[in-house]
Amino acid sequence: MVDDERDGVRLTSLDAPLGDGLEVTKGELVDHLDAFADRLVPQLAGRPLSVKRVRPGQEPFMQRNVAKGAPEWVRTVPVWSYGAHREVHQVLCDDRRTLLWLANQRAVEFHVPFSRAGEEQPTGIVLDLDPPEGAEFGVVVQAAELVRRALADAGLAGAVKTSGSKGVHVVVPVRGADFEDAAAATRALAARAAALDPDLATTAYIREDRHGRVFLDSTRSGSSTIVAAYSPRIRPELPVSAPVSWADLPSVRPGDVTVRTAPERLGDGDPWTALLPGPQELPADLVAEGHTIPVARVQAMHEGRRRARARRAEAGE
Ligand code: ATP
Ligand code: MN
Secondary structure (H helix, E strand, O other): OOOOOEEEEEEEOOOOOOOOOOOHHHHHHHHHHHHHHHHHHHHHOOOOOOOEEEOOOOOOOOOOOOOOOOOOOOOOOEEOOOOOEEEEEEEEEOOHHHHHHHHHHOOOEEEEEEEOOOOOEEEEEEEEEEOOOOHHHHHHHHHHHHHHHEEEEEEEEOEEEOOOOOOOOEEEEEOOOHHHHHHHHHHHHHHHHHHHHOOOOEOOOHHOOOOOOOEOOOOOOOOOEOOOOOOOOOOOOOEEEEEEEOOOOOHHOOOOOOOOOOOHHHHOHHHHHHHHHHHHHOOHHHHHHHHHHOOOHHHHHHHHHHHHHHHHHHHHO
């Protein structure tokens, strides 16, 4: 077994398969994360990290709580987990050695919120575009163009990256907004973008209401997370969430950039930082409009109950 040590971090079994069906070695993951450390760490620093890990013979798993036996230099922050009903201690990946330590645990995906630990204002908002089952990637590109137009109409600009999985993320750096207002603006932008072409895109949270349209998900802002640019995804050959200019978007396909092709495709620079506009103030009318739009998750819950009642009534119960 090939072992190594970098930055004082012991790296083990680098020639072993990373996980089932991934077609890469653990060393290839480590080398990718190390090569992009200077571009990944600034996105992760200060933000409670969730990682998705793999192990041969196991299903991938999302991990928020820091792994047992972490070295004392790994920084963590206590965060209340509503799902787990307990406090978890999440890693703050503030430097290369923490990234390497995580890499050695086969942490493949790096997910962070749009806010730093202890800060009350988000640094950005995101529209998460998900293609319908079996669709060509081209429809996601078209939907991203709708978002771009809705942003431009509101005097805003964003940058786009592939998720590394099926869809794309449009990210808008913001300043001066609290979580509620940022979430509202995200809802309004999704609604305005979908209204530009209601046959192509939808904000319907309930899957059966989407009818083959691209889903513009406005619920990923706030304390929820998005995968970082340059993070690999747990799919064969480890495709990477790749920044792409608006001009190049029509010719992009998911899976173009993998841990193997990233150095050549993305170069030594930091296209994500280069493409991201500066932090912008959210227009008051956009925020106000968003506050009139119900939160999708809550609305879907009420709608689910209403439909269940209707079905029961129809069945004569
Ligand atoms: P795809 O292109 O396949 O949609 P994605 O990364 O956008 O890939 P989504 O399911 O759309 O995946 O979710 C968007 C983001 O929300 C993810 O990048 C992730 O950070 C977060 N997320 C989604 N599901 C979970 C989960 N079960 N636990 C934690 N975070 C999640
Ligand atoms: Mn998505």
